[in-house]
Amino acid sequence: MQSIGIIGVGEIGRAIVEGLRNGGGASPDVFLSPRGARTAAELSERFEGVHVCADNQEVVDRSEVVIIAVRRQDHHEALAGLKMDDDMTVVNLMAGIATDDLRRTLANGAPIVRAIPLPAVRERRSVTVTCPSHPVVDSLFEQLGGVLPVADEGAFNVFSALTGTLTAHYAYLATLTSWATGHGIAPDAADRYVRGLFQNVGRSLSDETRPLYQLAADHETPKGNNERIRTTWFDPANTAALKKALDGLLVDLQ
Structure with a gap:
């Protein structure tokens, strides 16, 4: 070409x-x-x-x-x-x-x-x-x-819908920094720490020998901090709301 x-x-x-x-x-x-x-x-x-x-x-x-x-x-x-x-x-x-x-x-x-x-x-x-x-x-x-x-385009549209979650991820990180700032952490320190925290998470995604659910489990201790946030915030209702939003986007893409 x-x-x-x-x-x-x-x-x-x-x-x-x-x-x-x-x-x-x-x-x-x-x-x-x-x-x-x-x-x-x-x-x-x-x-x-x-x-x-x-x-x-x-x-x-x-x-x-x-x-x-x-x-x-x-x-x-x-x-x-x-x-x-x-x-x-x-x-x-x-x-x-x-x-x-x-x-x-x-x-x-x-x-x-x-x-x-x-x-x-x-x-x-x-x-x-x-x-x-x-x-x-x-x-x-x-x-x-x-x-x-x-x-087929049906499968393609599912992948297209997944790309609609990118800015929600950035907003999630911004919410974390805002929460820390509200508890007295300097904004630049909160921003630096959250960026570093999730850059390390991003690097772990390159390990394709472990499925995503396994990566989540490997980063948790039973009854530890990560498990507590996952189970209290990202609960079944929150999961259902996310899937409903994706279903609505998929309908529009089709």
């Missing part, structure tokens, strides 16, 4: 470009849409072989693979009237836009692959879910941290 186009240069588009360019070695030319003009211009200035196009049609014309990363509510406007050959490969990053929906908008027979790259692709350490498996697209995301192909 010699060239990649990105229509919609937001946080994920930026992360993909940075991941491709920060890994060393040869990487394809990248053609960016003027949408997200400030980010596109900054990336073009930082990296050789990254170009800002005049419009979305130029992105398509100069690329072998086109990544569509606009907000789903904007995709009709952004893609209307685009002309692309059936041998183009399209990567759809828009949550909630099914393959059939996008095909109707594009009105062509080009293969469409859905994908869920996360910001950590910039460091090449994020597994990207794809649907369906496609050799070119899977190879692209394999070099950005790994790829997890799934066969």
